[in-house]
Amino acid sequence: xxxxxxxxxxxxxxxxxxxxxxxxxxxxxxxxxxxxxxxxxxxxxxxxxxxxxxxxxxxxxxxxxxxxxxxxxxxxxxxxxxxxxxxxxxxxxxxxxxxxxxxxxxxxxxxxxxxxxxxxxxxxxxxxxxxxxxxxxxxxxxxxxxxxxxxxxxxxxxxxxxxxxxxxxxxxxxxxxxxxxxxxxxxxxxxxxxxxxxxxxxxxxxxxxxxxxxxxxxxxxxxxxxxxxxxxxxxxxxxxxxxxxxxxxxxxxxxxxxxxxxxxxxxxxxxxxxxxxxxxxxxxxxxxxxxxxxxxxxxxxxxxxxxxxxxxxxxxxxxxxxxxxxxxxxxxxxxxxxxxxxxxxxxxxxxxxxxxxxxxxxxxxxxxxxxxxxxxxxxxxxxxxxxxxxxxxxxxxxxxxxxxxxxxxxxxxxxxxxxxxxxxxxxxxxxxxxxxxxxxxxxxxxxxxxxxxxxxxxxxxxxxxxxxxxxxxxxxxxxxxxxxxxxxxxxxxxxxxxxxxxxxxxxxxxxxxxxxxxxxxxxxxxxxxxxxx
Amino acid sequence: xxxxxxxxxxxxxxxxxxxxxxxxxxxxxxxxxxxxxxxxxxxxxxxxxxxxxxxxxxxxxxxxxxxxxxxxxxxxxxxxxxxxxxxxxxxxxxxxxxxxxxxxxxxxxxxxxxxxxxxxxxxxxxxxxxxxxxxxxxxxxxxxxxxxxxxxxxxxxxxxxxxxxxxxxxxxxxxxxxxxxxxxxxxxxxxxxxxxxxxxxxxxxxxxxxxxxxxxxxxxxxxxxxxxxxxxxxxxxxxxxxxxxxxxxxxxxxxxxxxxxxxxxxxxxxxxxxxxxxxxxxxxxxxxxxxxxxxxxxxxxxxxxxxxxxxxxxxxxxxxxxxxxxxxxxxxxxxx
Numbered sequence: 001x002x003x004x005x006x007x008x009x010x011x012x013x014x015x016x017x018x019x020x021x022x023x024x025x026x027x028x029x030x031x032x033x034x035x036x037x038x039x040x041x042x043x044x045x046x047x048x049x050x051x052x053x054x055x056x057x058x059x060x061x062x063x064x065x066x067x068x069x070x071x072x073x074x075x076x077x078x079x080x081x082x083x084x085x086x087x088x089x090x091x092x093x094x095x096x097x098x099x100x101x102x103x104x105x106x107x108x109x110x111x112x113x114x115x116x117x118x119x120x121x122x123x124x125x126x127x128x129x130x131x132x133x134x135x136x137x138x139x140x141x142x143x144x145x146x147x148x149x150x151x152x153x154x155x156x157x158x159x160x161x162x163x164x165x166x167x168x169x170x171x172x173x174x175x176x177x178x179x180x181x182x183x184x185x186x187x188x189x190x191x192x193x194x195x196x197x198x199x200x201x202x203x204x205x206x207x208x209x210x211x212x213x214x215x216x217x218x219x220x221x222x223x224x225x226x227x228x229x230x231x232x233x234x235x236x237x238x239x240x241x242x243x244x245x246x247x248x249x250x251x252x253x254x255x256x257x258x259x260x261x262x263x264x265x266x267x268x269x270x271x272x273x274x275x276x277x278x279x280x281x282x283x284x285x286x287x288x289x290x291x292x293x294x295x296x297x298x299x300x301x302x303x304x305x306x307x308x309x310x311x312x313x314x315x316x317x318x319x320x321x322x323x324x325x326x327x328x329x330x331x332x333x334x335x336x337x338x339x340x341x342x343x344x345x346x347x348x349x350x351x352x353x354x355x356x357x358x359x360x361x362x363x364x365x366x367x368x369x370x371x372x373x374x375x376x377x378x379x380x381x382x383x384x385x386x387x388x389x390x391x392x393x394x395x396x397x398x399x400x401x402x403x404x405x406x407x408x409x410x411x412x413x414x415x416x417x418x419x420x421x422x423x424x425x426x427x428x429x430x431x432x433x434x435x436x437x438x439x440x441x442x443x444x445x446x447x448x449x450x451x452x453x454x455x456x457x458x459x460x461x462x463x464x465x466x467x468x469x470x471x472x473x474x475x476x477x478x479x480x481x482x483x484x485x486x487x488x489x490x491x492x493x494x495x496x497x498x499x500x501x502x503x504x505x506x507x508x509x510x511x512x513x514x515x516x517x518x519x520x521x522x523x524x525x526x527x528x529x530x531x532x533x
Numbered sequence: 534x535x536x537x538x539x540x541x542x543x544x545x546x547x548x549x550x551x552x553x554x555x556x557x558x559x560x561x562x563x564x565x566x567x568x569x570x571x572x573x574x575x576x577x578x579x580x581x582x583x584x585x586x587x588x589x590x591x592x593x594x595x596x597x598x599x600x601x602x603x604x605x606x607x608x609x610x611x612x613x614x615x616x617x618x619x620x621x622x623x624x625x626x627x628x629x630x631x632x633x634x635x636x637x638x639x640x641x642x643x644x645x646x647x648x649x650x651x652x653x654x655x656x657x658x659x660x661x662x663x664x665x666x667x668x669x670x671x672x673x674x675x676x677x678x679x680x681x682x683x684x685x686x687x688x689x690x691x692x693x694x695x696x697x698x699x700x701x702x703x704x705x706x707x708x709x710x711x712x713x714x715x716x717x718x719x720x721x722x723x724x725x726x727x728x729x730x731x732x733x734x735x736x737x738x739x740x741x742x743x744x745x746x747x748x749x750x751x752x753x754x755x756x757x758x759x760x761x762x763x764x765x766x767x768x769x770x771x772x773x774x775x776x777x778x779x780x781x782x783x784x785x786x787x788x789x790x791x792x793x794x795x796x797x798x799x800x801x802x803x804x805x806x807x808x809x810x811x812x813x814x815x816x817x818x819x820x821x822x823x824x825x826x827x828x829x830x831x832x833x834x835x836x837x838x839x840x841x842x843x844x845x846x847x848x849x850x851x852x853x854x855x856x857x858x859x860x861x862x863x864x865x866x867x868x869x
Contacts, residue, residue, distance in 0.1 A: 006690070012800070013809050019698070019789075026697055065677070066851060072844045073678045077799055086678040086798070130680060413778060413807055416701075419790055420782035470805045471778070 003031055004039050004102045005131035008138065011146040015415040020148060024156035028183070035102040037178025040157070042139060044150040046177055049109045052140040054080050056118050060125075064089050081141055085134035088125050099128050103178075105136055151249040161186025166203035166387040169250040173200050199242035201250040202269055202316050202324070203387035204235060207377060207394035214395070215358045223378045224328065225353040225361055228396055229311055230286055230374040230491070231273040232293075236310060237317075238264040245274075256295060260308040263346035268338065271314035271385075272350065275372065276306040279348035283311075285371050287494055312339060313350040313377075316385055324385040328393075331385065365397060374490065375399045401488040402530060403510060404429065405521045407439055408483040411461040413471040414446065421454055422461040422473060425509070427485050431500070431524040439477055440500045440524055445487060448508030457483070457512070482518030486511035492530050502527050536667045536834065539618075540636060540643050542861050547645060547669075551638055552618035554583075556645050566620065568647025569631035570595065570710055583607055583615075585622055587630025587745065591710065594737050607632070609658070625649040626660035627816050628711030629742060635663055643667040644830065650815065651822040652684060655722065656715045656747050660826075668832035669859060672840030673817040674795050681795055681819040687812045688719040691791060694810055695769060702765045702785040703810070706774030706792040709734050711816050713771050714742045716793050717749040719814075720769065730755035730765065732772030732781070755784070774806075795819065824848060 007027050014020050028036050041047040061070060061084050070087060077083040100108075105124055112120040121140055125133050138144050154172065158165040163186065174197035175182055184190035233248040243264040245254045254261045257274065276292055277284035284306060291306045292298070315335040316324050323331050339349045353376055355361040365376050375398035383393030406427035414423035424446040428439035449457065460475075460483055467474040476482065488510035495503035502524075540549050546558030546565075554564040561578035568574055568584075570591030575584070577596040582589065586606040593600060607613060607622040609632070614620070622632040627648040634645045644665040651660055674681075695703050707713040713735050720729065728751040731739060736754065743749055755770045765785045776782065777790050792808045795815025803811040818826060823845060827835055835856040837845045842858035849856030 009800075010694075010810070013803055013811070015809070019809075022697055066847070068847055069677050069844055072841070072847070073676055076676055076841070077678055078801060082800060083678060086680060130682070415807060415809065416789070417787045419704075419788055419807065420778060420780055471807045 001099050001102050001105055001128060001132040001135060003027065004035065004042075005135035007039065008135055008144060008146055009131065011148055015147075017152065019416070020152060021156050021159055024148070024153065025160040028156065028160045028186075033180050033183060034178030037180060037183060038102050038106050040153060040179060041177035042144060043146070043148050043153045047106065047139070049106065049139055050112060050114060050117055051142050052117055052121055054141060057081070057084055057121075057137065057141070060084075060118055060122050061088065081137040082134060084125075085130055085137055088133055099132055100124065105139070109140060149249075150251055154250070157182070157186060161188075164388070167192075169201055169203045170387075171195060171200075172250055173197060173244070173252065198240040199237045199244045201235060201237065201244075201246045203250070204233065204248050204271065205314075205385050205387060205394060206248075206389040207396040208389060208391055210378070210395050210397040218358075218378075220355065220357055220361075222380055222382070223395075224332070224381055225355055226313060226350050226377045226379070227353060227368065227370075227373045228375040228377045228398065229273040229275060229350070230372045231275040231289055231311070234272060234274040234310060235316075236260070236264055236270040236272070238266050238268065240267075256292070256298060257308045258298060259303045260310060260346055263343045266338075266342065267319050268315065269317035270310065270312050270335075270347070271316060272310045272312035272347075274308055274310055276308055278307065278345055279309050279311065280344055283370060283372060286491060289372070290493060307345070309346045309348065311348055311350045314385060327382045327384065328379050329381045361397075365399060368399065373399075398490075401490055401506075401510075402492075403486055403488050404442075404527060405484050405513060405516060406442060406487050407477045407518050407521045408457075408461075408475050408485055409439055409441055409477050411457070411473050411475055418454075421458045423454055423458070425457070425485065427487060428477070428500075429522045429524050429527065430519075437479065437519075441498070442500045442502055442524070442527060443487065443489070443504040443507045445485075445507045445509050448488070448510055449512070453509075453512055477518060479519040480517075482521075484513035484516040484518060484521050485509050486513055492527060494531060500524060500527075502531060534639055534641065536641060536643060539638050539641060540645070540667075540669075542859055547859075547861065549618060549636055552615040552620070552636070554615060556634055556636075557647065564615075565601075566634055567592070568625065568634060568645070569627055571628070571648070571708075574647065577601065581605065583613070583620070585609070585630045585632050588632070590741060591630060591738070594741055623661050623663050624658035626651065626654060626657060629657045629714070629745060629747070631657060631711075633660075633663060635665065641666050643669065644832075645669040646671055646826075648673070648817055649826070650818045651826065652681065652815075654684075654715055654816075655718050656711070656742060662826060662829040665830055665832050667834045667836060668827060668830040669836040669838060670823060670827060670845070671817065672823065672837045672842050672845045674815065674819050675823060675837065675841040675845040677820045677844065679795060679798055679819045680821060681798070681815050682813055684715075684719055684814050685723065687793070687814050688716070688723050691769070691810065691812060692720070692723060692725060694789065694791075695767065698789060699767045701787045701789050702768045702770055704777050704782060704785060704788045704790050705769060705771045705812070706777055706790065706794075706808075707771055707814075708794075708816075709773050710738050712793055712814065713773075714739055714747065714749060715816070716771060716812075716814065717752070718747060721748065721750045725769070726750060727769075728753045730768050730770040732770070732776050734773050734776070735771060827854065 010023050073087050074083045124136050154168045155165050157168050174195040181193040185192045235246040237244045243261050247253050276288050288306055378395040380393045406429050409428045410426040411422035412424040426441050426444045428441040430437045431440045432438050464476040465473045466476050487507050489504040489507040491505045493503045545560045545562050547556040555562045556566045557574040558565050563580040565579040566583045570588045575592050577600040579601045581603045582601040583605045589604050612619050612621045619637040621635045625631040625633045625647050636643050642665040644663045648671050649660050707716045730753050789809050791810040793812040793814040796802045797811030797813045835849050836859040838859040838861050846856045
């Protein structure tokens with residue numbers, strides 16, 4: 001249990017992706033079955049344990065210590081799981097000779113009934129040390145929140161076994177904790193596990209951005225063009241009565257879109273974009289789509305107001321026939337015929353964008369007919385469907401980003417190589433009446449600048465610090481003083497969490513405007529106008 | 534005579550009227566008794582200072598030889614009479630030279646703990662419980678959430694991380710007096726025999742520790758002259774925590790910031806400070822050590838000072854021990 005607890009503690013404080021991968025692969029290497037597989041399941045959210053409510057946890061601890069002392073402790077720490085793990089009284093003699101393993105903890109928790117859950121939990125906490133207690137409480141209260149996505153965990157498995165991550169993704173949904181056969185294969189001790197489960201994820205094909213000079217090398221007749229829809233890439237798989245919607249990284253998202261999943265009356269694998277609205281009438285905007293994202297439960301009202309549909313652009317499998325080896329042209333033909341058999345309120349076809357030369361396409365790209373279009377996709381007519389991001393067959397050619405001139409307000413120290421640099425910037429634009437303008441923060445960015453520019457901004461931050469709060473410095477920013485940053489971003493969302501009412505998508509620093517006086521930076525109205533478009 | 538007539542707080546510090554002296558005064562006074570060399574307890578400019586020889590040496594290193602009018606060294610256990618008050622110094626186990634001060638007058642004894650800990654520490658003499666009527670305890674970590682793990686476990690985590698990330702350097706933030714040397718010594722005891730790189734602020738004190746027979750092994754200045762950036766790959770560098778936010782830290786390759794402190798017990802503290810590898814190593818007593826020490830002194834009355842007084846006072850109430858907070862000003866509780 002301690003190794004798992006230590007892993008959690010390290011992961012949550014390690015900001016770098018590579019650092020996290022090293023921690024995970026080392027863990028997989030040094031920990032035996034079934035513990036490593038159970039840890040993996042806990043991280044990917046695939047471990048099923050009866051939950052214990054926070055109120056129950058509090059009751060358990062109050063039975064064991066003075067409530068006043070617990071109150072002081074909880075006030076100070078602020079996190080219930082952490083407080084309980086620290087203050088839980090260690091009764092001498094009650095601690096076993098050794099701490100329980102993760103496997104033993106999970107087995108006991110899974111065997112516990114609803115009524116004896118708290119008693120089992122208390123017994124486990126009695127037998128464990130502080131770090132292990134914290135990990136146990138995290139397991140039973142759900143949500144490890146350690147900043148590791150299922151995708152990253154799969155990448156770590158791929159690194160550990162020196163295989164392509166697509167192989168892991170393809171296997172994943174046919175496997176279950178503690179993944180003993182998977183680890184045996186990754187360690188070279190057994191054959192690759194065979195998949196017999198239905199409706200599995202097929203690793204998706206991704207595109208490369210069009211770079212400078214790329215188009216000159218490409219012949220327009222080799223490529224089809226489609227709009228690039230700014231929804232969510234999904235794969236709809238229905239097979240043997242099982243229906244699944246997968247995200248592009250192979251996470252099962254069916255639960256969030258029951259309306260779409262229910263309409264999958266077919267036996268096939270479709271690739272496309274999840275959007276909201278009714279494709280026969282109107283496609284919703286990104287703000288509409290947002291209503292359906294990151295929700296645990298979806299109310300019927302929500303499903304009615306923002307119905308999900310899929311704009312399909314590829315067909316990977318139909319019945320038992322795998323189409324991935326066919327050319328895009330052939331697959332597209334099959335897709336067009338197949339779409340006609342589906343519910344038209346839930347599935348439609350991503351239309352082609354007709355063009356003769358790159359200039360004509362460029363003009364269309366700059367003036368797309370719908371706000372949720374973020375550019376065009378180019379697909380080679382003769383390309384098979386290949387997992388991953390091969391260079392050449394598929395390109396994305398995005399709309400140019402929006403830019404805004406904003407004033408640097410706060411800077412935060414980075415991590416690792418950037419730990420002595422103020423490298424994360426919060427910036428704002430002007431709001432309020434003339435003569436009483438004030439800056440309102442509109443976003444945060446930590447890349448887009450060169451190392452030399454980073455050094456310059458860092459010096460500016462240190463020379464113009466007004467206040468310090470831990471790793472954050474407030475920088476002098478008023479009508480007469482301030483550093484203007486040109487910020488590029490992909491789009492704006494309405495936000496109730498931010499004072500400014502807007503949230504930027506994918507903001508980055510595009511230019512440092514040392515030349516521009518702070519009072520000439522943009523006003524909030526400029527951004528609001530973009531929202532209403 | 535009441536206990537508070539023997540010792541009570543004044544703005545300058547804890548004052549003893551019959552002996553006319555202060556313990557750890559925060560402002561210059563005529564006569565000062567000093568528990569240990571941390572700068573919030575040991576200030577310069579007093580008329581006379583009575584402290585252990587090591588504390589006097591440390592004050593000399595920090596403030597220059599003329600840090601006080603006159604000085605007198607107190608040996609552990611030796612009784613010194615000051616205007617009819619019997620004073621003696623006893624090991625506190627906090628840092629090199631640290632002492633508790635026992636003040637006895639007309640059959641009543643008060644022990645001021647200064648800062649102390651009970652965990653074993655190879656860089657200073659271990660704490661000795663002194664039987665007394667009133668025990669003045671620090672309470673830096675006076676909450677049941679503070680439970681320090683064995684320091685050897687923490688050092689093992691540091692060494693494990695150093696092995697896991699051999700291409701990066703590990704920057705260990707540690708208070709310049711005591712903590713830094715303890716961390717170095719723990720690394721040596723764990724078998725780490727490569728040179729340790731130290732920030733300039735640690736040099737004089739570390740040299741002094743070595744001169745007192747505390748072997749810290751080979752120490753190298755963490756300067757660019759001692760190597761190019763890649764030469765620090767895999768290195769363990771020790772410095773004051775403030776230095777790691779500074780431009781000084783840029784000479785190290787992709788550093789992992791570590792911080793050796795009792796505060797690292799609280800995850801949010803580590804998160805706020807951008808610490809990637811918190812090392813829970815403290816020179817102060819944790820909750821369990823505080824309450825065991827209170828019991829061992831057999832004191833009828835506990836005065837609780839600098840730190841989280843209310844929880845410890847509450848615990849004493851539950852145990853039927855008279856206790857009250859002693860409001861002393863001027864001590865930082867963040868220096869661990």
